[in-house]
Amino acid sequence: MRIGKQDGAFTAIATSDADTITVRGHDLCAELIGKIDFTDYFWLLVTGTRPNDAQRAITNACMVAIAEHGLVPSVQASRMTLAAAPEAWQGAMAAGLLGMGSVVAGSSEVAGRYIAEVLEESRKPGADLHSAAHTSLEALKARRAKVPGLGHPQHSAGDPRANTLLALADELGVSGDHIACLRAIAEHAPAIMNRPLPINVSGAIPALILDAGWPLEAMKGIPLLARAAGLVAHLYEESQRSIGFIMSHHADLSIEYDGPPAASGDKNHSA
Template structure:
Protein backbone atom coordinates (compact mmCIF):
# COMPACT_ATOMS: atom_id res chain seq x y z
CA UNK A 1 0.00 0.00 0.00
CA UNK A 2 1.36 3.39 -0.98
CA UNK A 3 2.14 5.82 1.83
CA UNK A 4 2.38 9.55 1.16
CA UNK A 5 0.95 11.68 -1.60
CA UNK A 6 -2.12 10.18 -3.25
CA UNK A 7 -2.82 11.01 -6.88
CA UNK A 8 -5.32 8.32 -7.92
CA UNK A 9 -8.67 9.84 -7.01
CA UNK A 10 -10.83 6.97 -8.25
CA UNK A 11 -12.85 3.99 -7.07
CA UNK A 12 -14.28 1.26 -9.27
CA UNK A 13 -16.63 -0.19 -6.66
CA UNK A 14 -19.72 2.00 -6.43
CA UNK A 15 -21.33 5.33 -7.27
CA UNK A 16 -24.77 6.91 -7.13
CA UNK A 17 -26.84 9.80 -8.41
CA UNK A 18 -30.37 11.07 -7.82
CA UNK A 19 -31.92 8.23 -9.83
CA UNK A 20 -29.66 5.21 -9.34
CA UNK A 21 -27.05 3.33 -7.34
CA UNK A 22 -24.36 1.52 -9.34
CA UNK A 23 -22.22 -1.26 -7.87
CA UNK A 24 -19.45 -2.73 -10.00
CA UNK A 25 -21.20 -1.54 -13.15
CA UNK A 26 -24.61 -2.98 -12.27
CA UNK A 27 -27.72 -1.23 -11.05
CA UNK A 28 -28.24 -2.15 -7.42
CA UNK A 29 -32.02 -1.97 -7.48
CA UNK A 30 -32.86 -3.47 -10.87
CA UNK A 31 -29.99 -5.97 -11.33
CA UNK A 32 -28.76 -7.02 -7.90
CA UNK A 33 -31.26 -6.83 -5.04
CA UNK A 34 -33.24 -10.06 -5.02
CA UNK A 35 -31.31 -11.36 -8.01
CA UNK A 36 -27.90 -12.28 -6.59
CA UNK A 37 -27.01 -14.30 -3.51
CA UNK A 38 -24.62 -12.92 -0.93
CA UNK A 39 -21.64 -15.15 -1.76
CA UNK A 40 -21.83 -14.04 -5.39
CA UNK A 41 -22.18 -10.45 -4.28
CA UNK A 42 -19.19 -10.70 -1.94
CA UNK A 43 -17.06 -12.13 -4.77
CA UNK A 44 -18.29 -9.47 -7.18
CA UNK A 45 -17.63 -6.65 -4.73
CA UNK A 46 -14.03 -7.77 -4.21
CA UNK A 47 -13.15 -8.81 -7.76
CA UNK A 48 -15.55 -6.83 -9.91
CA UNK A 49 -17.17 -9.85 -11.56
CA UNK A 50 -19.52 -12.62 -10.59
CA UNK A 51 -17.97 -15.97 -9.68
CA UNK A 52 -18.31 -19.10 -11.74
CA UNK A 53 -20.35 -21.97 -10.31
CA UNK A 54 -17.12 -23.61 -9.11
CA UNK A 55 -15.86 -20.43 -7.47
CA UNK A 56 -19.20 -19.84 -5.76
CA UNK A 57 -19.40 -23.36 -4.37
CA UNK A 58 -15.85 -23.24 -3.04
CA UNK A 59 -16.33 -19.87 -1.39
CA UNK A 60 -19.65 -20.97 0.11
CA UNK A 61 -18.01 -24.05 1.59
CA UNK A 62 -15.14 -22.07 3.11
CA UNK A 63 -17.49 -19.51 4.66
CA UNK A 64 -19.57 -22.27 6.23
CA UNK A 65 -16.48 -24.12 7.48
CA UNK A 66 -15.04 -21.17 9.41
CA UNK A 67 -18.13 -19.22 10.54
CA UNK A 68 -18.48 -20.82 13.97
CA UNK A 69 -15.75 -22.10 16.27
CA UNK A 70 -17.22 -22.05 19.76
CA UNK A 71 -16.09 -19.88 22.64
CA UNK A 72 -12.68 -18.93 21.27
CA UNK A 73 -11.06 -15.75 22.70
CA UNK A 74 -12.53 -13.45 20.04
CA UNK A 75 -16.05 -14.72 20.80
CA UNK A 76 -15.51 -14.38 24.53
CA UNK A 77 -14.31 -10.82 24.05
CA UNK A 78 -17.41 -10.00 22.02
CA UNK A 79 -19.82 -11.57 24.50
CA UNK A 80 -18.19 -9.94 27.53
CA UNK A 81 -18.24 -6.59 25.74
CA UNK A 82 -21.95 -6.93 25.06
CA UNK A 83 -22.60 -7.97 28.67
CA UNK A 84 -20.86 -4.79 29.81
CA UNK A 85 -22.62 -2.62 27.18
CA UNK A 86 -25.88 -4.26 26.06
CA UNK A 87 -26.66 -1.39 23.69
CA UNK A 88 -23.29 -1.58 21.90
CA UNK A 89 -23.63 -4.41 19.39
CA UNK A 90 -21.25 -2.63 17.06
CA UNK A 91 -18.64 -2.36 19.83
CA UNK A 92 -19.05 -6.01 20.76
CA UNK A 93 -18.80 -7.07 17.12
CA UNK A 94 -15.69 -4.94 16.72
CA UNK A 95 -14.17 -6.49 19.85
CA UNK A 96 -14.62 -9.93 18.34
CA UNK A 97 -13.20 -8.99 14.96
CA UNK A 98 -10.24 -7.14 16.48
CA UNK A 99 -9.37 -10.35 18.33
CA UNK A 100 -8.89 -12.27 15.09
CA UNK A 101 -5.13 -12.27 14.61
CA UNK A 102 -2.45 -14.63 13.35
CA UNK A 103 -3.44 -17.41 15.78
CA UNK A 104 -7.25 -17.41 15.42
CA UNK A 105 -8.95 -16.87 12.03
CA UNK A 106 -6.19 -14.64 10.67
CA UNK A 107 -4.09 -17.78 10.43
CA UNK A 108 -5.59 -18.37 6.98
CA UNK A 109 -3.75 -15.31 5.69
CA UNK A 110 -0.45 -16.53 7.17
CA UNK A 111 -0.99 -19.94 5.57
CA UNK A 112 -1.79 -18.29 2.23
CA UNK A 113 1.51 -16.42 2.34
CA UNK A 114 3.34 -19.65 3.20
CA UNK A 115 1.73 -21.46 0.27
CA UNK A 116 2.70 -18.61 -2.01
CA UNK A 117 6.30 -18.84 -0.77
CA UNK A 118 6.38 -22.52 -1.75
CA UNK A 119 5.15 -21.70 -5.26
CA UNK A 120 7.58 -18.78 -5.56
CA UNK A 121 10.49 -20.94 -4.40
CA UNK A 122 9.69 -23.59 -6.99
CA UNK A 123 9.45 -20.99 -9.75
CA UNK A 124 12.52 -18.99 -8.78
CA UNK A 125 14.66 -22.07 -8.21
CA UNK A 126 13.46 -23.88 -11.29
CA UNK A 127 12.59 -26.89 -9.17
CA UNK A 128 9.53 -29.06 -8.64
CA UNK A 129 6.88 -28.19 -6.08
CA UNK A 130 7.74 -31.07 -3.74
CA UNK A 131 11.38 -30.01 -3.45
CA UNK A 132 10.26 -26.45 -2.73
CA UNK A 133 7.79 -27.61 -0.09
CA UNK A 134 10.47 -29.64 1.68
CA UNK A 135 12.88 -26.69 1.61
CA UNK A 136 10.26 -24.35 3.07
CA UNK A 137 9.46 -26.81 5.86
CA UNK A 138 13.14 -27.20 6.68
CA UNK A 139 13.48 -23.42 6.82
CA UNK A 140 10.52 -23.21 9.21
CA UNK A 141 12.08 -25.84 11.46
CA UNK A 142 15.49 -24.15 11.43
CA UNK A 143 13.87 -20.86 12.44
CA UNK A 144 11.94 -22.53 15.27
CA UNK A 145 8.63 -21.39 13.77
CA UNK A 146 5.28 -23.08 13.30
CA UNK A 147 4.31 -24.44 9.90
CA UNK A 148 1.27 -22.37 8.80
CA UNK A 149 -1.80 -24.32 7.76
CA UNK A 150 -0.63 -27.50 9.48
CA UNK A 151 -1.34 -29.08 12.86
CA UNK A 152 -4.29 -28.97 15.24
CA UNK A 153 -4.37 -29.30 19.06
CA UNK A 154 -7.55 -31.39 19.01
CA UNK A 155 -7.65 -33.08 15.60
CA UNK A 156 -4.14 -34.57 15.59
CA UNK A 157 -5.14 -37.27 13.11
CA UNK A 158 -6.62 -34.76 10.67
CA UNK A 159 -8.86 -31.70 10.70
CA UNK A 160 -12.26 -32.95 9.41
CA UNK A 161 -13.14 -29.50 8.00
CA UNK A 162 -9.95 -29.43 5.94
CA UNK A 163 -10.59 -32.95 4.68
CA UNK A 164 -14.09 -32.01 3.48
CA UNK A 165 -12.94 -28.77 1.81
CA UNK A 166 -10.11 -30.49 -0.05
CA UNK A 167 -12.37 -33.35 -1.13
CA UNK A 168 -14.94 -30.87 -2.41
CA UNK A 169 -12.25 -28.92 -4.25
CA UNK A 170 -11.18 -32.12 -5.99
CA UNK A 171 -14.77 -33.09 -6.77
CA UNK A 172 -15.70 -29.82 -8.47
CA UNK A 173 -12.44 -29.54 -10.41
CA UNK A 174 -11.11 -26.60 -8.40
CA UNK A 175 -7.86 -28.05 -7.05
CA UNK A 176 -4.68 -26.66 -8.58
CA UNK A 177 -1.16 -25.65 -7.61
CA UNK A 178 -2.05 -24.27 -4.19
CA UNK A 179 -3.88 -27.41 -3.11
CA UNK A 180 -0.99 -29.45 -4.49
CA UNK A 181 1.49 -27.40 -2.48
CA UNK A 182 -0.59 -27.80 0.68
CA UNK A 183 -0.79 -31.55 0.28
CA UNK A 184 2.95 -31.77 -0.26
CA UNK A 185 3.51 -29.77 2.91
CA UNK A 186 1.15 -32.11 4.74
CA UNK A 187 2.97 -35.12 3.31
CA UNK A 188 6.38 -34.11 4.65
CA UNK A 189 5.67 -31.88 7.66
CA UNK A 190 5.42 -34.54 10.36
CA UNK A 191 8.71 -36.14 9.33
CA UNK A 192 10.61 -32.85 9.07
CA UNK A 193 9.18 -31.07 12.11
CA UNK A 194 9.03 -34.20 14.22
CA UNK A 195 5.41 -34.27 15.37
CA UNK A 196 1.94 -34.89 13.90
CA UNK A 197 1.05 -31.98 11.60
CA UNK A 198 -2.07 -32.72 9.56
CA UNK A 199 -3.50 -30.13 7.19
CA UNK A 200 -5.86 -27.87 9.10
CA UNK A 201 -8.76 -25.69 7.99
CA UNK A 202 -6.56 -22.58 8.03
CA UNK A 203 -4.49 -24.22 5.31
CA UNK A 204 -7.38 -25.68 3.33
CA UNK A 205 -9.26 -22.38 3.06
CA UNK A 206 -6.52 -20.35 1.37
CA UNK A 207 -5.38 -23.28 -0.78
CA UNK A 208 -8.84 -23.88 -2.21
CA UNK A 209 -9.80 -20.21 -2.49
CA UNK A 210 -6.52 -19.21 -4.13
CA UNK A 211 -6.96 -22.02 -6.64
CA UNK A 212 -10.45 -20.64 -7.26
CA UNK A 213 -8.91 -17.32 -8.26
CA UNK A 214 -9.50 -15.23 -5.13
CA UNK A 215 -6.64 -12.76 -4.52
CA UNK A 216 -4.10 -13.46 -1.79
CA UNK A 217 -4.29 -9.83 -0.65
CA UNK A 218 -7.97 -10.30 0.23
CA UNK A 219 -7.78 -13.75 1.85
CA UNK A 220 -8.28 -12.36 5.35
CA UNK A 221 -11.70 -11.09 4.26
CA UNK A 222 -12.98 -14.67 4.07
CA UNK A 223 -12.63 -15.61 7.78
CA UNK A 224 -13.60 -12.06 8.78
CA UNK A 225 -16.84 -12.24 6.82
CA UNK A 226 -17.58 -15.77 8.02
CA UNK A 227 -16.87 -15.05 11.67
CA UNK A 228 -19.10 -11.97 11.53
CA UNK A 229 -21.99 -14.40 11.00
CA UNK A 230 -20.84 -16.53 13.94
CA UNK A 231 -20.40 -13.49 16.16
CA UNK A 232 -23.92 -12.36 15.24
CA UNK A 233 -25.26 -15.65 16.61
CA UNK A 234 -23.24 -15.33 19.83
CA UNK A 235 -24.27 -11.72 20.38
CA UNK A 236 -27.93 -12.51 19.82
CA UNK A 237 -27.69 -15.39 22.29
CA UNK A 238 -25.79 -13.15 24.71
CA UNK A 239 -28.63 -10.63 24.57
CA UNK A 240 -31.11 -13.39 25.51
CA UNK A 241 -29.02 -15.56 27.86
CA UNK A 242 -26.00 -13.66 29.07
CA UNK A 243 -22.85 -15.57 30.01
CA UNK A 244 -20.44 -12.66 29.64
CA UNK A 245 -20.01 -11.99 33.36
CA UNK A 246 -19.93 -15.74 34.10
CA UNK A 247 -16.96 -16.10 31.75
CA UNK A 248 -15.34 -13.06 33.34
CA UNK A 249 -15.81 -14.49 36.84
CA UNK A 250 -14.45 -17.90 35.84
CA UNK A 251 -11.37 -16.21 34.38
CA UNK A 252 -10.90 -14.22 37.58
CA UNK A 253 -11.05 -17.39 39.66
CA UNK A 254 -8.76 -19.34 37.33
CA UNK A 255 -5.89 -16.85 37.42
CA UNK A 256 -3.64 -16.55 40.47
CA UNK A 257 -1.97 -13.26 41.36
CA UNK A 258 1.82 -13.60 41.71
CA UNK A 259 2.83 -9.94 41.79
CA UNK A 260 4.33 -7.95 44.68
CA UNK A 261 2.51 -8.13 48.01
CA UNK A 262 1.29 -4.84 49.48
CA UNK A 263 2.62 -3.60 52.83
CA UNK A 264 -0.82 -4.14 54.39
CA UNK A 265 -0.96 -7.78 53.26
CA UNK A 266 2.63 -8.36 54.37
CA UNK A 267 1.63 -7.10 57.79
CA UNK A 268 -1.36 -9.44 57.79
CA UNK A 269 0.86 -12.35 56.91
CA UNK A 270 3.22 -11.61 59.76
CA UNK A 271 0.45 -11.21 62.30
Protein backbone atom coordinates in the same frame (compact mmCIF):
# COMPACT_ATOMS: atom_id res chain seq x y z
CA MET B 1 -0.84 18.16 5.99
CA ARG B 2 -0.47 15.92 2.98
CA ILE B 3 0.43 12.36 3.93
CA GLY B 4 0.96 9.54 1.48
CA LYS B 5 0.07 9.23 -2.18
CA GLN B 6 -2.10 12.07 -3.48
CA ASP B 7 -2.83 11.06 -7.08
CA GLY B 8 -5.20 8.41 -8.45
CA ALA B 9 -8.35 9.48 -6.60
CA PHE B 10 -10.67 6.85 -8.07
CA THR B 11 -12.84 3.93 -6.96
CA ALA B 12 -14.24 1.20 -9.18
CA ILE B 13 -16.63 -0.20 -6.58
CA ALA B 14 -19.69 2.05 -6.47
CA THR B 15 -21.22 5.39 -7.38
CA SER B 16 -24.66 6.99 -7.33
CA ASP B 17 -26.66 9.88 -8.71
CA ALA B 18 -30.18 11.17 -8.21
CA ASP B 19 -31.72 8.22 -10.06
CA THR B 20 -29.41 5.21 -9.79
CA ILE B 21 -26.94 3.39 -7.58
CA THR B 22 -24.22 1.58 -9.51
CA VAL B 23 -22.12 -1.20 -7.99
CA ARG B 24 -19.30 -2.69 -10.06
CA GLY B 25 -21.06 -1.63 -13.25
CA HIS B 26 -24.45 -3.05 -12.24
CA ASP B 27 -27.62 -1.16 -11.36
CA LEU B 28 -28.15 -2.08 -7.70
CA CYS B 29 -31.93 -1.92 -7.81
CA ALA B 30 -32.58 -3.24 -11.32
CA GLU B 31 -29.88 -5.93 -11.54
CA LEU B 32 -28.76 -6.98 -8.08
CA ILE B 33 -31.35 -6.67 -5.30
CA GLY B 34 -33.44 -9.85 -5.29
CA LYS B 35 -31.46 -11.26 -8.21
CA ILE B 36 -28.09 -12.17 -6.70
CA ASP B 37 -27.27 -14.03 -3.51
CA PHE B 38 -24.89 -12.63 -0.91
CA THR B 39 -21.93 -14.89 -1.70
CA ASP B 40 -22.11 -13.86 -5.36
CA TYR B 41 -22.42 -10.24 -4.31
CA PHE B 42 -19.42 -10.54 -1.97
CA TRP B 43 -17.30 -11.99 -4.79
CA LEU B 44 -18.53 -9.28 -7.17
CA LEU B 45 -17.79 -6.49 -4.68
CA VAL B 46 -14.24 -7.67 -4.06
CA THR B 47 -13.15 -8.88 -7.50
CA GLY B 48 -15.40 -6.92 -9.87
CA THR B 49 -16.72 -10.10 -11.53
CA ARG B 50 -19.44 -12.58 -10.68
CA PRO B 51 -18.28 -16.02 -9.51
CA ASN B 52 -18.87 -19.13 -11.54
CA ASP B 53 -20.60 -22.14 -10.00
CA ALA B 54 -17.40 -23.66 -8.64
CA GLN B 55 -16.17 -20.37 -7.16
CA ARG B 56 -19.52 -19.85 -5.45
CA ALA B 57 -19.50 -23.37 -4.01
CA ILE B 58 -15.92 -23.06 -2.73
CA THR B 59 -16.56 -19.66 -1.13
CA ASN B 60 -19.71 -20.91 0.57
CA ALA B 61 -17.95 -24.04 1.83
CA CYS B 62 -14.97 -22.14 3.21
CA MET B 63 -17.14 -19.66 5.09
CA VAL B 64 -19.46 -22.34 6.47
CA ALA B 65 -16.42 -24.26 7.72
CA ILE B 66 -15.22 -21.46 10.01
CA ALA B 67 -18.20 -19.24 10.77
CA GLU B 68 -18.57 -20.83 14.21
CA HIS B 69 -15.57 -21.77 16.32
CA GLY B 70 -16.85 -21.93 19.90
CA LEU B 71 -15.82 -19.69 22.76
CA VAL B 72 -12.46 -18.63 21.35
CA PRO B 73 -10.90 -15.41 22.73
CA SER B 74 -12.46 -13.20 20.04
CA VAL B 75 -15.93 -14.54 20.85
CA GLN B 76 -15.38 -14.14 24.59
CA ALA B 77 -14.26 -10.55 24.08
CA SER B 78 -17.35 -9.88 21.99
CA ARG B 79 -19.77 -11.43 24.47
CA MET B 80 -18.20 -9.75 27.50
CA THR B 81 -18.31 -6.41 25.69
CA LEU B 82 -22.03 -6.82 25.04
CA ALA B 83 -22.61 -7.86 28.66
CA ALA B 84 -20.96 -4.64 29.79
CA ALA B 85 -22.61 -2.46 27.12
CA PRO B 86 -25.80 -4.19 25.92
CA GLU B 87 -26.73 -1.24 23.72
CA ALA B 88 -23.46 -1.40 21.76
CA TRP B 89 -23.70 -4.29 19.32
CA GLN B 90 -21.33 -2.46 17.02
CA GLY B 91 -18.74 -2.24 19.80
CA ALA B 92 -19.15 -5.92 20.66
CA MET B 93 -18.83 -6.93 16.99
CA ALA B 94 -15.73 -4.76 16.67
CA ALA B 95 -14.23 -6.30 19.81
CA GLY B 96 -14.58 -9.77 18.30
CA LEU B 97 -13.25 -8.84 14.87
CA LEU B 98 -10.31 -6.93 16.32
CA GLY B 99 -9.29 -10.11 18.12
CA MET B 100 -8.86 -12.03 14.87
CA GLY B 101 -5.09 -12.11 14.50
CA SER B 102 -2.42 -14.48 13.27
CA VAL B 103 -3.32 -17.19 15.83
CA VAL B 104 -7.13 -17.22 15.61
CA ALA B 105 -8.98 -16.81 12.28
CA GLY B 106 -6.27 -14.68 10.68
CA SER B 107 -4.18 -17.85 10.45
CA SER B 108 -5.76 -18.50 7.04
CA GLU B 109 -4.04 -15.40 5.69
CA VAL B 110 -0.70 -16.50 7.19
CA ALA B 111 -1.08 -19.96 5.64
CA GLY B 112 -2.13 -18.50 2.30
CA ARG B 113 0.93 -16.31 2.09
CA TYR B 114 3.14 -19.24 3.08
CA ILE B 115 1.65 -21.48 0.40
CA ALA B 116 2.11 -18.70 -2.18
CA GLU B 117 5.76 -18.26 -1.15
CA VAL B 118 6.54 -21.97 -1.45
CA LEU B 119 4.72 -22.12 -4.77
CA GLU B 120 6.76 -19.19 -6.10
CA GLU B 121 9.99 -20.93 -5.04
CA SER B 122 8.88 -24.12 -6.78
CA ARG B 123 8.64 -22.26 -10.10
CA LYS B 124 12.28 -21.20 -10.11
CA PRO B 125 14.71 -22.98 -12.44
CA GLY B 126 15.73 -26.39 -11.11
CA ALA B 127 13.06 -26.46 -8.41
CA ASP B 128 9.75 -28.29 -8.01
CA LEU B 129 6.99 -28.46 -5.42
CA HIS B 130 8.64 -31.16 -3.34
CA SER B 131 12.09 -29.60 -3.24
CA ALA B 132 10.64 -26.16 -2.46
CA ALA B 133 8.46 -27.60 0.30
CA HIS B 134 11.37 -29.53 1.78
CA THR B 135 13.68 -26.49 1.77
CA SER B 136 11.04 -24.26 3.32
CA LEU B 137 10.22 -26.76 6.06
CA GLU B 138 13.88 -27.16 6.95
CA ALA B 139 14.11 -23.38 7.28
CA LEU B 140 11.07 -23.30 9.56
CA LYS B 141 12.56 -26.07 11.68
CA ALA B 142 15.88 -24.24 11.99
CA ARG B 143 14.17 -21.21 13.51
CA ARG B 144 11.70 -23.35 15.50
CA ALA B 145 8.71 -21.88 13.72
CA LYS B 146 5.33 -23.52 13.22
CA VAL B 147 4.22 -24.72 9.81
CA PRO B 148 1.33 -22.49 8.71
CA GLY B 149 -1.74 -24.47 7.73
CA LEU B 150 -0.68 -27.74 9.36
CA GLY B 151 -1.33 -29.35 12.73
CA HIS B 152 -4.22 -29.27 15.17
CA PRO B 153 -4.27 -29.69 18.97
CA GLN B 154 -7.48 -31.75 18.90
CA HIS B 155 -7.63 -33.34 15.45
CA SER B 156 -4.15 -34.89 15.39
CA ALA B 157 -5.27 -37.62 12.99
CA GLY B 158 -6.63 -35.05 10.53
CA ASP B 159 -8.87 -32.00 10.62
CA PRO B 160 -12.26 -33.23 9.29
CA ARG B 161 -13.12 -29.75 8.00
CA ALA B 162 -9.95 -29.63 5.93
CA ASN B 163 -10.54 -33.13 4.59
CA THR B 164 -14.07 -32.23 3.54
CA LEU B 165 -12.97 -28.99 1.86
CA LEU B 166 -10.15 -30.67 -0.06
CA ALA B 167 -12.46 -33.46 -1.21
CA LEU B 168 -14.95 -30.83 -2.43
CA ALA B 169 -12.23 -29.02 -4.36
CA ASP B 170 -11.23 -32.29 -6.04
CA GLU B 171 -14.86 -33.06 -6.84
CA LEU B 172 -15.48 -29.63 -8.38
CA GLY B 173 -12.24 -29.66 -10.37
CA VAL B 174 -10.94 -26.62 -8.51
CA SER B 175 -7.80 -28.27 -7.11
CA GLY B 176 -4.79 -26.61 -8.69
CA ASP B 177 -1.30 -25.39 -7.86
CA HIS B 178 -2.08 -24.06 -4.37
CA ILE B 179 -3.73 -27.27 -3.20
CA ALA B 180 -0.91 -29.31 -4.76
CA CYS B 181 1.58 -27.13 -2.91
CA LEU B 182 -0.24 -27.55 0.40
CA ARG B 183 -0.32 -31.31 -0.08
CA ALA B 184 3.41 -31.36 -0.85
CA ILE B 185 4.12 -29.40 2.33
CA ALA B 186 1.92 -31.78 4.33
CA GLU B 187 3.66 -34.80 2.80
CA HIS B 188 7.12 -33.74 3.95
CA ALA B 189 6.31 -31.93 7.22
CA PRO B 190 5.81 -34.88 9.62
CA ALA B 191 9.24 -36.39 8.93
CA ILE B 192 11.06 -33.04 9.03
CA MET B 193 9.26 -31.74 12.12
CA ASN B 194 9.11 -35.20 13.72
CA ARG B 195 5.45 -35.04 14.72
CA PRO B 196 2.00 -35.51 13.15
CA LEU B 197 1.06 -32.45 11.12
CA PRO B 198 -2.19 -32.94 9.21
CA ILE B 199 -3.59 -30.20 7.02
CA ASN B 200 -5.89 -28.01 9.13
CA VAL B 201 -8.81 -25.85 8.08
CA SER B 202 -6.63 -22.72 8.10
CA GLY B 203 -4.43 -24.34 5.48
CA ALA B 204 -7.23 -25.80 3.39
CA ILE B 205 -9.22 -22.56 3.10
CA PRO B 206 -6.52 -20.42 1.44
CA ALA B 207 -5.45 -23.28 -0.82
CA LEU B 208 -9.02 -23.74 -2.03
CA ILE B 209 -9.98 -20.10 -2.35
CA LEU B 210 -6.72 -19.15 -4.12
CA ASP B 211 -7.15 -21.99 -6.61
CA ALA B 212 -10.71 -20.74 -7.14
CA GLY B 213 -9.33 -17.34 -8.17
CA TRP B 214 -9.68 -15.26 -5.01
CA PRO B 215 -6.97 -12.56 -4.62
CA LEU B 216 -4.30 -13.26 -2.00
CA GLU B 217 -4.43 -9.63 -0.82
CA ALA B 218 -8.09 -10.10 0.19
CA MET B 219 -7.55 -13.45 1.91
CA LYS B 220 -8.39 -12.21 5.40
CA GLY B 221 -11.78 -11.08 4.15
CA ILE B 222 -13.00 -14.68 3.98
CA PRO B 223 -12.60 -15.52 7.70
CA LEU B 224 -13.60 -11.99 8.70
CA LEU B 225 -16.93 -12.23 6.92
CA ALA B 226 -17.51 -15.79 8.09
CA ARG B 227 -16.74 -15.02 11.72
CA ALA B 228 -18.94 -11.91 11.60
CA ALA B 229 -21.88 -14.26 11.04
CA GLY B 230 -20.80 -16.39 13.99
CA LEU B 231 -20.45 -13.32 16.18
CA VAL B 232 -24.00 -12.23 15.39
CA ALA B 233 -25.20 -15.62 16.65
CA HIS B 234 -23.18 -15.30 19.86
CA LEU B 235 -24.30 -11.73 20.46
CA TYR B 236 -27.95 -12.60 19.93
CA GLU B 237 -27.60 -15.47 22.39
CA GLU B 238 -25.72 -13.17 24.79
CA SER B 239 -28.62 -10.71 24.66
CA GLN B 240 -31.06 -13.50 25.51
CA ARG B 241 -28.99 -15.67 27.86
CA SER B 242 -25.93 -13.79 29.07
CA ILE B 243 -22.72 -15.60 29.98
CA GLY B 244 -20.38 -12.61 29.62
CA PHE B 245 -20.11 -11.90 33.33
CA ILE B 246 -19.94 -15.63 34.10
CA MET B 247 -16.87 -15.91 31.84
CA SER B 248 -15.38 -12.86 33.51
CA HIS B 249 -15.96 -14.33 36.97
CA HIS B 250 -14.45 -17.68 36.00
CA ALA B 251 -11.39 -15.84 34.73
CA ASP B 252 -11.02 -14.22 38.15
CA LEU B 253 -11.23 -17.64 39.80
CA SER B 254 -8.86 -19.33 37.37
CA ILE B 255 -6.08 -16.76 37.27
CA GLU B 256 -3.89 -16.67 40.37
CA TYR B 257 -2.15 -13.46 41.46
CA ASP B 258 1.63 -13.86 41.74
CA GLY B 259 2.69 -10.22 42.17
CA PRO B 260 4.20 -8.74 45.33
CA PRO B 261 2.07 -8.88 48.49
CA ALA B 262 0.36 -5.76 49.77
CA ALA B 263 2.44 -3.78 52.27
CA SER B 264 -0.28 -4.14 54.92
CA GLY B 265 2.13 -3.33 57.74
CA ASP B 266 3.06 0.02 56.23
CA LYS B 267 1.68 2.78 58.49
CA ASN B 268 1.48 5.12 55.50
CA HIS B 269 -0.65 2.67 53.52
CA SER B 270 -4.18 3.82 53.03
CA ALA B 271 -7.06 1.84 51.57
